[in-house]
Amino acid sequence: MNFLITNSVPLNGGDEALLRALVTALTNRWPDSKVTVLCKDLELARKQLPDLNLEADLEFAKTEEARRDTFACYHAADVVLSAPGGFLHDYYSVEERLQGFEVALGLSKPLILIGQSIGPFWKGRSIKRVRKVLNRASYICVRDQISSRHLAQCGVNLAKVKVTGDAAFLWHRIAPELFKPKAESNTRLIGLSFRVWPLGDQAMQEKTIAKAEQLCRHLLADGDKRILFLSTCQGIPGYVDDSQMASLIRDRLPENLRARCELDGARYGPVELIQALGQCDAFIGMRLHACILSMLAGVPAMGLGYEDKTQEIFEQMGLGSYQIPFTSEVENWIEKADYFLAGVSGIKDRLAKALDERCTAAEENIKVIEEQLSNMAAPEVSALTTEQRWTQSVARYGRPHLRLRQVAALVKELEPKRMLDVGCATGHLRVLCSGVEYTGCDFIAPAPPVGFPFHQCNFNREPFPSGLNDFDVVVCSGVLEYIDNAPAFLASLRSALTPEGHLIITYFNMNHISRIWRLITGRSFPVHPDWRGFYSPREVQKVIEKSGFQILKSIATSHALRPAVSVEETVSAPLTLGRTHWGSSLFAHQFIFVAAKTLAPDSSQI
Numbered sequence: 001m002n003f004l005i006t007n008s009v010p011l012n013g014g015d016e017a018l019l020r021a022l023v024t025a026l027t028n029r030w031p032d033s034k035v036t037v038l039c040k041d042l043e044l045a046r047k048q049l050p051d052l053n054l055e056a057d058l059e060f061a062k063t064e065e066a067r068r069d070t071f072a073c074y075h076a077a078d079v080v081l082s083a084p085g086g087f088l089h090d091y092y093s094v095e096e097r098l099q100g101f102e103v104a105l106g107l108s109k110p111l112i113l114i115g116q117s118i119g120p121f122w123k124g125r126s127i128k129r130v131r132k133v134l135n136r137a138s139y140i141c142v143r144d145q146i147s148s149r150h151l152a153q154c155g156v157n158l159a160k161v162k163v164t165g166d167a168a169f170l171w172h173r174i175a176p177e178l179f180k181p182k183a184e185s186n187t188r189l190i191g192l193s194f195r196v197w198p199l200g201d202q203a204m205q206e207k208t209i210a211k212a213e214q215l216c217r218h219l220l221a222d223g224d225k226r227i228l229f230l231s232t233c234q235g236i237p238g239y240v241d242d243s244q245m246a247s248l249i250r251d252r253l254p255e256n257l258r259a260r261c262e263l264d265g266a267r268y269g270p271v272e273l274i275q276a277l278g279q280c281d282a283f284i285g286m287r288l289h290a291c292i293l294s295m296l297a298g299v300p301a302m303g304l305g306y307e308d309k310t311q312e313i314f315e316q317m318g319l320g321s322y323q324i325p326f327t328s329e330v331e332n333w334i335e336k337a338d339y340f341l342a343g344v345s346g347i348k349d350r351l352a353k354a355l356d357e358r359c360t361a362a363e364e365n366i367k368v369i370e371e372q373l374s375n376m377a378a379p380e381v382s383a384l385t386t387e388q389r390w391t392q393s394v395a396r397y398g399r400p401h402l403r404l405r406q407v408a409a410l411v412k413e414l415e416p417k418r419m420l421d422v423g424c425a426t427g428h429l430r431v432l433c434s435g436v437e438y439t440g441c442d443f444i445a446p447a448p449p450v451g452f453p454f455h456q457c458n459f460n461r462e463p464f465p466s467g468l469n470d471f472d473v474v475v476c477s478g479v480l481e482y483i484d485n486a487p488a489f490l491a492s493l494r495s496a497l498t499p500e501g502h503l504i505i506t507y508f509n510m511n512h513i514s515r516i517w518r519l520i521t522g523r524s525f526p527v528h529p530d531w532r533g534f535y536s537p538r539e540v541q542k543v544i545e546k547s548g549f550q551i552l553k554s555i556a557t558s559h560a561l562r563p564a565v566s567v568e569e570t571v572s573a574p575l576t577l578g579r580t581h582w583g584s585s586l587f588a589h590q591f592i593f594v595a596a597k598t599l600a601p602d603s604s605q606i
Contacts, residue, residue, distance in 0.1 A: 001030050003030075004037075006058075007038070011048060014233070017168050017270035022114060025366050037083075039055075056069070058100045064535070077104070079369065079373070086117035087116075112137065112140075112368060114164075117307065118147040130156065135156055139161075144313065165316075166292065173359050178296060181348050192284055193242060193290040195287055196240075208326065209252070214333075215284075228261075280294065284337060288303065302322045304325075322340050407506070417437060418471045418473075419439070419474075421440045422441045440453070470497075490548075491548070494548045503594075510536060537580075564590075
């Protein structure tokens with residue numbers, strides 16, 4: 001079973017705790033499964049989490065190679081899981097995440113959102129897009145009721161929505177030994193966590209720092225108390241660092257109070273972070289998962305909520321009176337902190353039961369995945385679905401459509417004696433190239449049986465058929481887009497040629513302006529469920545050349561602003577063989593390359 005987790009930001013310590021809890025739960029439940037994670041800041045994340053299989057999320061894949069790697073992850077996935085957390089709301093741009101969902105849905109992959117807080121949405125376009133995309137998801141697991149209301153307001157079918165629990169609570173059973181409540185009633189060391197919110201709002205940041213300073217002064221008025229500044233986001237150069245804000249707060253305190261403030265700015269993994277928070281006797285923080293991880297260590301926590309999720313999760317634990325909006329006046333902060341510290345002993349008595357209940361709720365996320373897998377067809381049936389798609393394609397392409405007639409014209413120019421047609425469909429190219437000894441090869445055998453030599457081969461799973469060699473021309477039309485390993489496949493085609501042989505190969509323009517425009521305007525472009533490669537026109541030429549060919553001629557099948565017309569509509573189109581020019585990479589729908597076999601391929605690049 002291949003699980004693909006998308007939308008993860010594991011440089012955030014809270015998000016890493018969520019991600020690792022989910023990965024551990026998946027591998028415990030399905031020991032033979034493979035888990036791949038798409039994330040932000042790929043190279044930094046790989047340094048911090050070298051044990052995980054990480055690739056770039058679609059919105060952060062900046063190069064052609066990175067995008068191909070990301071699309072390959074979607075193709076290989078059996079189930080796509082959108083990572084636990086809170087990122088689908090109008091404080092952030094939602095469109096990029098929705099486009100990733102549409103890629104999964106376009107490939108007919110089950111899409112499950114895991115333990116998320118979703119909304120609010122106040123932008124008309126966001127509401128429309130959320131309704132359109134999420135109504136196609138298999139399941140939407142939310143960790144709070146208010147997310148259900150936000151989805152309902154967007155018009156999302158609530159039959160798909162399940163209220164589960166925050167995935168961080170899974171740690172309560174993954175590593176129960178981390179829960180170590182202190183027996184003594186004294187509250188001496190108080191952990192604090194503050195963050196910038198809203199992002200980029202300097203005025204609000206200054207207000208938060210000023211209130212935090214006053215809270216610290218109030219807490220430290222008791223000479224027995226000390227403060228530990230510790231957060232989930234810190235310690236990674238180039239990423240959000242809450243310790244910088246903590247330093248500003250501490251520096252405003254007089255020297256005698258600063259002496260009782262410790263600032264731990266290190267980056268910890270989830271287990272180490274829970275242990276570090278476990279030093280405290282109580283914790284007060286804006287970061288929700290700093291509060292949750294503290295409670296997982298047995299430390300009572302008070303939330304300074306900057307989103308609805310804080311209030312809901314504290315209420316789910318029966319601790320709703322121990323949280324307050326961070327926008328409240330400082331007097332309310334101090335009053336709530338005094339109330340919280342006075343109730344620490346009572347919270348400790350309730351914490352184990354509350355954590356156990358929330359862990360059970362979090363496990364509902366895994367049960368939803370189990371339910372989805374039980375509803376999925378077995379792998380053999382899924383393979384049959386692919387076979388059915390190919391069978392339909394064979395029927396569609398068994399006619400003199402424009403690209404096939406263009407290929408036939410190029411074959412005739414070469415005057416071959418023997419031709420191998422890879423991707424032959426019903427063998428209509430044989431009709432267009434009479435007088436040439438013709439052999440066909442394809443993923444699927446045409447029905448009924450054809451009257452020419454035919455070899456069936458799943459090029460992604462089976463070796464190239466033996467005995468196919470000494471051909472003057474190999475035609476590969478409409479196939480390269482579906483190949484997992486293009487260089488190895490092209491090497492097989494090369495081996496089928498005589499030393500003076502030629503390759504005629506086609507490739508769809510993945511960079512056509514109509515596709516680029518759809519991305520610019522916040523939409524996804526159409527993706528065939530079986531496509532494997534997403535090469536740009538320039539890159540596909542490089543792959544062909546490095547596989548042992550010299551490109552002699554490049555043909556643009558058609559130039560247009562609009563998306564390509566259907567295969568059936570091109571049957572009556574006039575035959576043209578337009579050469580590529582400066583605008584072809586944007587306006588040509590497909591390319592045909594005529595290439596000669598060179599003495600040796602560039603083996604270092606294959």
